[in-house]
Amino acid sequence: GESVGLHLPTLSVQEGDNSIINCAYSNSASDYFIWYKQESGKGPQFIIDIRSNMDKRQGQRVTVLLNKTVKHLSLQIAATQPGDSAVYFCAEDNYGQNFVFGPGTRLSVLP
Amino acid sequence: EAGVAQSPRYKIIEKRQSVAFWCNPISGHATLYWYQQILGQGPKLLIQFQNNGVVDDSQLPKDRFSAERLKGVDSTLKIQPAKLEDSAVYLCASSLEWGQGAETQYFGPGTRLLVL
Numbered sequence: 001g002e003s004v005g006l007h008l009p010t011l012s013v014q015e016g017d018n019s020i021i022n023c024a025y026s027n028s029a030s031d032y033f034i035w036y037k038q039e040s041g042k043g044p045q046f047i048i049d050i051r052s053n054m055d056k057r058q059g060q061r062v063t064v065l066l067n068k069t070v071k072h073l074s075l076q077i078a079a080t081q082p083g084d085s086a087v088y089f090c091a092e093d094n095y096g097q098n099f100v101f102g103p104g105t106r107l108s109v110l111p
Numbered sequence: 112e113a114g115v116a117q118s119p120r121y122k123i124i125e126k127r128q129s130v131a132f133w134c135n136p137i138s139g140h141a142t143l144y145w146y147q148q149i150l151g152q153g154p155k156l157l158i159q160f161q162n163n164g165v166v167d168d169s170q171l172p173k174d175r176f177s178a179e180r181l182k183g184v185d186s187t188l189k190i191q192p193a194k195l196e197d198s199a200v201y202l203c204a205s206s207l208e209w210g211q212g213a214e215t216q217y218f219g220p221g222t223r224l225l226v227l
Binding site for chain 1: 151156204
């Protein structure tokens, strides 16, 4: 189940399955979005980005989908691996100046 | 290419003490950011520098937090005096430049602060 505050929403997936992590953003004027991966004890690491003039962007094993109508962003990870276990954050640009980060989702990959 | 460097990695202090964190951004990156990340939350921007000037410090608790980037390269973030609620990871990030639209930020490993 999901909870907020000290307990991050958690997604558990079987190794080899696809993962979908969702994010709702707040500013309809946001022009640029980034997904970050944060492993324990490390800083956030850039995964993939997308600008508002696109609906979809693909990288290596990852795809980001943007639905501006409902202000929703998703990160799809194909063939999830144990090394994908981490906390994932979406970030939206703050009027082109800096970023506002979402609360994060913890991805746990089960063997 | 070397990444963003931060020190110390860990710090434990008592409330009302002072503490300082250091950050060295990626070479050539004009923009530097300090974030506070409380356990279980996303990073929250404290202050943003463009070279040695402050771009945004709207969320910096200025009664106790201060930051500087005197020569437009390294930066220090100070807390004086610390409170229990300052326990968090302090992340430094840098990006190439601001003004061309939001630029991808590269993060350091963070300094984990515990205030007792």
